[in-house]
Amino acid sequence: MAELAGKPVVGIAFIMEGVTEKVFYKAYARHAAAQLGLSCEELIVSDTSAFVVGGPRGSALLLFHSVGSVTQIPNAGSWFARVCVGGWPSAPWHALLCYDTDAYNADVTKFHEGDWLQLRREIGRDASSVVDLAAEADIEDVMLCDSEGVLSFLGLPAETPIPGGRKGKRKMAKLYRMVAPNVAYHAGDKARSLVEALDMQLIARNAPEGVDLLRIDKLLATLLGAGADDGLDVQSGGDQANRSLQESED
DSSP states (O other): OOOOOSOOSEEEEEEESSHHHHHHHHHHHHHHHHHTTOEEEEEEETTEEEEEEEETTEEEEEEEEEOSSGGGGGGGHHHIIIIIITTOTTSOEEEEEEEEOSSTTOOGGGGGSHHHHHHHHHHHTTEEEEEEEEESSOHHHHHGGGHHHHHHHHTOOTTOOOOOSSOHHHHHHHHHHHHOTTOOOOOGGGGHHHHHTSOHHHHHHHOOTTOOTHHHHHHHHHHHTOSOOTTOOOOOTTHHHHHHHHHHHO
16 A cells, blocks of 8 residues: 655545445546556555545545445535545545436435535535536446446356346346356445456446546546646536535525
């Protein structure tokens, strides 16, 4: 593990549901850094793994926090204040809320009301931006955007049809059982080898609506000065966070 040398110029906090999401977004962040020609080293911060991503304008500290379930995400405000802002108060912080809406026809407005609105207010006080990566599907649905990669990892023929259904986790479980009846899909850290075998660039192009993974690339490029950043939709100074809050209150 690397050590954090000096102060990061910026912080990016990934707040997500479970460990599988954490594994996925860490893998994607590492991919994005590599695509942009940025250095990426892993270290431990407050008993959790993190990345230090370096570029022409300095370094960014990426922290990844999983809360266990989508209903617990609104409680992440205290973690953001204590670990992120409290640990590096001089660094501007950007918060990414990574969650799924649990149903393809879910009413996404509920994620801007009640406890969720309170979370956005808490984070918005200190964050330069608050970005939603809201999947209309399981994280496994996102992973299955590289279906060829999943089949190759499992050793299944490339022409194997992907099982139908609404829940990606169930589809993944059925694929694993095609390998052998006693082979089971395990989420969380046990899914790491599968996640790391996938084509993240392909997944970013084909991800379900609401999961604009390229916003992570754009955020890193804009903040650290890597790659082409023309037309990037990244706002600073809290404008995006405040706009999100104002829209929620209307």
